[in-house]
Amino acid sequence: MEKKAFVISIGDELLSGRRLNRDLQLISRFLAVRGIKVAGEMIVPDEEEAIKRALDHALSSADIVITTGGLGPTHDDKTRWVAAEYFNRELEYRDSLMEFVRKRLNAFEMEYIENIHRNYALVPQGFDHHYNEVGIAPAMSAKIEHNGMEKLVVLLPGPPREVEHLLSKLDYLFKDYSQGVCREFTIKTFGIPEVDITKLLKDKNFDAFNSLSILPSPYGVQLVLKKCGGDESEVQKWIDERVKFIEWILGKRYIYGYGDDTLEKVVGELLKQKCLRIATAESCTGGLVANLITDVPGSSDYFWGSVVAYSNEIKEQILGIPEPLIRHFGAVSEPVALMMAEGVRRKFGVEVGISTTGIAGPTGGTPQKPVGTVYMGISIKGRTRVILRHFSADRLGVKRLTAYTLLNELRKMLIFGEEP
Amino acid sequence: MEKKAFVISIGDELLSGRRLNRDLQLISRFLAVRGIKVAGEMIVPDEEEAIKRALDHALSSADIVITTGGLGPTHDDKTRWVAAEYFNRELEYRDSLMEFVRKRLNAFEMEYIENIHRNYALVPQGFDHHYNEVGIAPAMSAKIEHNGMEKLVVLLPGPPREVEHLLSKLDYLFKDYSQGVCREFTIKTFGIPEVDITKLLKDKNFDAFNSLSILPSPYGVQLVLKKCGGDESEVQKWIDERVKFIEWILGKRYIYGYGDDTLEKVVGELLKQKCLRIATAESCTGGLVANLITDVPGSSDYFWGSVVAYSNEIKEQILGIPEPLIRHFGAVSEPVALMMAEGVRRKFGVEVGISTTGIAGPTGGTPQKPVGTVYMGISIKGRTRVILRHFSADRLGVKRLTAYTLLNELRKMLIFGEEP
Structure with missing residues (x-):
């Protein structure tokens, strides 16, 4: 059966709506191509009780719980403390981690301040830590028993660049939860509005509207095809055929690229x-x-x-x-x-x-x-x-x-x- | 005491992270100036069970529960059905509402389709309906007894323009929960890291860390002061004094501007x-x-x-x-x-x-x-x-x-x- 993940985003600033929550987008995409569904997301403030209640909800809703944010070294950053308490673990000070953190502080030309920065090296017992080569705060992960079920818990820092980097590093953790293959393919267009694309595809009896998202923007409409299945080559073939069809309809006049092309x-x-x-x-x-x-x-x-x-x-x-x-x-x-x-x-x-x-x-x-x-x-x-x-x-x-x-x-x- | 609201955003498309969740931003801002705090947000898919579990969580976390999305007329739109079942109410067909909906369909040059569009006129018993002059789907609201406490439940449609319009219409509902006026002020800095700002303010015994959010970014740290109270001039004076204090500590060397300055x-x-x-x-x-x-x-x-x-x-x-x-x-x-x-x-x-x-x-x-x-x-x-x-x-x-x-x-x- 399709495995589910629940995302908890931690940070007062996210609730003010002042900032975009890019992390959810990164995590959704990362999991989608592995056939793992995001069952829900909760945004909570930097408050112990709220984070604990979110963990309750997440652990009983999904197989995988991913948190982002709150792993910095200041008093606002509560994730490691709350996780330790919630899962009933001591916080361990890890020398090897401190060594890495010092190097990162150096790279950012930041002075080491003992009573602040030592927090970076604290990890709940039984959690693995994962070095963060893009930022400073390490990621942490563990498999946890919850109501007789094994759950994967992953704690990530908040900044999107770090989330992206650490997810790709932690790919192996998600292997057991992945179901077959899913493939996504994005076609990028410029100079043709969404309604015209829909009409052209309908007129030519395009057969996969259910698997197609059409994302409009003044700077070009994107077409995203997504397909899951057991057999990789079949999924790929299915996608390739639809891409060819769309290329035939729209042509290079409107299609300028694919995927990450700009x-x-x-x-x-x-x-x-x-x-x-x-x-x-x-x-x-x-x-x-x-x-x-x-x-x-x-x-x-x-x-x-x-x-x-x-x-x-x-x-x-x-x-x-x-x-x-x-x-x-x-x-x-x-x-x-x-x-x-x-x-x-x-x-x-x-x-x-x-x-x-x-x-x-x-x-x-x-x-x-x-x-x-x-x-x-x-x-x-x-x-x-x-x-x-x-x-x-x-x-x-x-x-x-x-x-x-x-x-x-x-x-x-x-x-x-x-x-x- | 400050009242809390919990937001539930309903929709598969929100979980793909492909779209911005503008609604949260609109609701947060609307509530913030009324002195109501957003205690959390949950994004859930269009699934009955997930929505019910979210309602459980929200009702026990906050005084006000606001949902967005899922009020359209198609089979994907589950909010009114789930709300009726969850709160143990019948769905009532309301003629006056249908009349308004027909006018709106006309305005959008949409044909009336009985077995789809009549859903618009269904409202859980005891809920008030609120005409939506920007879209079609009405908002609904009720005061609900939950574990011996009275909670305000507001169901809004999803599109941001409609959320904005309906919130301002429903202003009166939130009056009882509002605590005087609230003011926010943003100070923008460059060239000094978050930890140094915290340290400098602590060293000088800054007295309002609870009202201060420090938002880091590689392109400059922002300080946001927020204060609520009964008397507008007192609140303004309180903010002005703290701004002066921060200016005295950080100076123009680090502070380049305020509010929307770049x-x-x-x-x-x-x-x-x-x-x-x-x-x-x-x-x-x-x-x-x-x-x-x-x-x-x-x-x-x-x-x-x-x-x-x-x-x-x-x-x-x-x-x-x-x-x-x-x-x-x-x-x-x-x-x-x-x-x-x-x-x-x-x-x-x-x-x-x-x-x-x-x-x-x-x-x-x-x-x-x-x-x-x-x-x-x-x-x-x-x-x-x-x-x-x-x-x-x-x-x-x-x-x-x-x-x-x-x-x-x-x-x-x-x-x-x-x-x-």
Whole structure:
């Protein structure tokens, strides 16, 4: 039978709703591909009684109990104390753990403070500790007898990066609870709304809507296929067939990638394949396009640099846009976008130049060019294109929509050639 | 005594973690300003047993139980059925409610389907129903006797917009539980770890740790003070005094702002005040600093532009860094960071130039300059400073830590002068 896990997230700050609970997402995904279901999640404050009552509930609801948070060294961090008391164990001071913690403190250039940091080395008897190479606080785990049933209890620190790292390290703990295989596959699209995707798939009698989640967002709709079963190759085959079907319906015009792909990563790969180097000239995006491109490891192979030209003088002086052009057409115009892309390409001596000029708002709009009006330029070895869009969003939204739209148009131009 | 509420969020899709649970945030904020504390939240799937067990837990943990979700008309939507059974009530069909629901269906241009939509009009006996002018499904509420105590039970639909609307409509229900007014105030710091803040406050006998949440993050620790009471001016005075105390302890060296302030916004205000214009020369941050600065509305008043120079040729050609300097010291070095800041300041003809050069990783590190080594340069009218840091983080972490550290150092230099 499918095994169940219950997640307890510990921390006052989570209940204020001020922070996203990324941990639940990470844990759900990790367990989902192992065929383990999350039966529930409880968020509790840093209070002894609340944590104990949550443990009661979790242990009687599921086979696996995972807590996150409250493993830091301060008086707010109660998880290790409460766990010790709840499971009737002493807290042991472990030298080997302290040694590791000292190294981590060093790595963070933090001074060791005895009466605070020694708490890191305290572990309830019978619990294994697991070194945390990303943060400081170790994870802990044990198999516990509860009402005659064996339960797996895993205590994780709170920060999502640490949860992710420690889960993958602790993979082996979950092996016994895994049922057959489950596979998930994500298809990423840009430039087509959710309703159009649903309609296209329905029109072609797509047969697996029950296994498909369609996740909308202004920055691209994601399609997630999920399938479980006993036989790995059958599950994989089932998924592969549906992916092919969806690819046939939507094509590379809308599908830019899969899984963890991002537009900036896919564009980077295309540039590398074609041995093209790129530079950006940005006005309304203020450096966001360059920032996205350089988020990709290894981008220095094809990214040469960027000029963010907020002032007209800089557009003229560094990018060589003739002043009369700006005076006549305005800085937010098709000719200026074109000359910016071409100008930065020549200035940096690269094959590809891309540009943005527009009105991100909230001020600066006019009746002719309202907030959200954006021109984007692309020049590939002098083959040029300008795209005009009217985005309806706030300042940060306009910046992001511009950056992703430009990257997607460049992607299509690199794949399909001149006019996609 | 402070009254407590427990939130139960019902829905399979919430447990996948793919979606944000905005409802918790809305409910927490709504209750917080009324002096009602959220004692916990549980997310459960659309399963009868799980919902009942959650009700058990919630009713014995809190004075108020709020559920969200599961009030739609389809077979997945179980809340009204489970509530009727759990509280031992019949489901009543209410004509007045059906009339309202028909109007709402019309408003959404949805056809009435008898055997589905009549479910909307079913309400457990003794529960009041509340019309939902934003969606369709009504909210329901009742005071319930549980173990000799009176509890308020409120059933809300799931969509955040409807939760927000219905909560404000149902304000009167919470009056009896509210304890005077509550005020919250957030202080934002950078460059000092959580433990040091705690220690400093303890050393000076800070008297309100119970009302203070310390929220850590690598990009700055936030301090949130919260106080409730009968008299608004007294509460405000109490908060003001503690804020002054914390300001006295931490000072402007560590406190950069309050509430919704960001480092980029605060730096922008300082630049505007002092009539200084700024430009950035970025290597390892790849445009992130410029991107942050231009996230602030009105930044075109003081931000002139940026050069992202990933290649050495560009550092030489556009920023005028002498080639022998790069050859001798390396691109990641103190002299190059200094010349980048000074170079971009002159090139753009502005008063302030800032620069970054470092190794963001994951590749490119050497034993002398490992991944995370970053030099940051600041030039204010030729008055220069270079900061060296060794960050321990992944590529995106190094970029962000560099950007925020640089903005914070610039902030201090603008406030304190030459060498803070």
